[in-house]
Amino acid sequence: KAGVTQTPRYLIKTRGQQVTLSCSPISGHRSVSWYQQTPGQGLQFLFEYFSETQRNKGNFPGRFSGRQFSNSRSEMNVSTLELGDSALYLCASSFSVLAGGSPGANVLTFGAGSRLTVL
Amino acid sequence: QKEVEQNSGPLSVPEGAIASLNCTYSDRGSQSFFWYRQYSGKSPELIMFIYSNGDKEDGRFTAQLNKASQYVSLLIRDSQPSDSATYLCALTGGGNKLTFGTGTQLKVEL
Numbered sequence: 001k002a003g004v005t006q007t008p009r010y011l012i013k014t015r016g017q018q019v020t021l022s023c024s025p026i027s028g029h030r031s032v033s034w035y036q037q038t039p040g041q042g043l044q045f046l047f048e049y050f051s052e053t054q055r056n057k058g059n060f061p062g063r064f065s066g067r068q069f070s071n072s073r074s075e076m077n078v079s080t081l082e083l084g085d086s087a088l089y090l091c092a093s094s095f096s097v098l099a100g101g102s103p104g105a106n107v108l109t110f111g112a113g114s115r116l117t118v119l
Numbered sequence: 120q121k122e123v124e125q126n127s128g129p130l131s132v133p134e135g136a137i138a139s140l141n142c143t144y145s146d147r148g149s150q151s152f153f154w155y156r157q158y159s160g161k162s163p164e165l166i167m168f169i170y171s172n173g174d175k176e177d178g179r180f181t182a183q184l185n186k187a188s189q190y191v192s193l194l195i196r197d198s199q200p201s202d203s204a205t206y207l208c209a210l211t212g213g214g215n216k217l218t219f220g221t222g223t224q225l226k227v228e229l
Contacts, residue, residue, distance in 0.1 A: 033216070035217075042207075042220070042221040044219075045218070056215070058216070090162055090163070094215055107168060108153075110163050110164070111162060112162050
């Protein structure tokens with residue numbers, strides 16, 4: 001079956017612009033999470049959506065936002081881009097979200113990522 | 120103190136040897152632990168997850184968890200050059216918000 005699909009794969013923007021990234025999860029997966037990966041900070045959690053509801057949010061400014069549609073596809077938006085927003089943005093999907101000791105259901109499968117360069 | 124600590128490496132091992140990768144964490148409420156492998160320029164891929172104290176084996180890989188000492192490790196037996204990658208330790212206290220370490224770079228030398 002198809003994996004997690006992210007578009008676009010590469011993009012270049014200038015400071016002050018905004019960008020929208022798209023993620024299509026694995027068929028049947030209802031949870032979508034977004035992560036930012038940079039050489040200095042590593043992988044950092046942005047937010048998580050399940051059934052169109054944001055369940056969790058990381059420590060990022062309000063310029064970072066996201067949403068999930070009824071078909072589980074998700075988008076994230078970054079407004080007023082800064083140089084420091086240059087990063088690999090990874091989307092991950094999972095079947096569900098369970099608390100505690102049943103981790104099999106919340107194993108994340110990552111997409112190939114969208115590499116954003118801000119000039 | 121970072122929430123998840125990993126030695127950045129590089130950890131160099133000869134082909135056929137056992138590679139031992141370690142991870143310590145600070146949140147005692149952490150419940151599930153994951154090891155991801157990331158090749159240069161690629162996205163992370165899951166190797167194993169573990170949530171009970173002890174060992175969990177899957178082929179050449181063994182994950183070990185000790186919640187009392189707050190560490191989790193990954194052993195790779197019969198290391199191959201194709202195992203050369205960055206290994207990311209991650210954990211969650213529940214849900215899909217994972218906290219990642221910065222990764223250990225493994226180099227398997229011929």
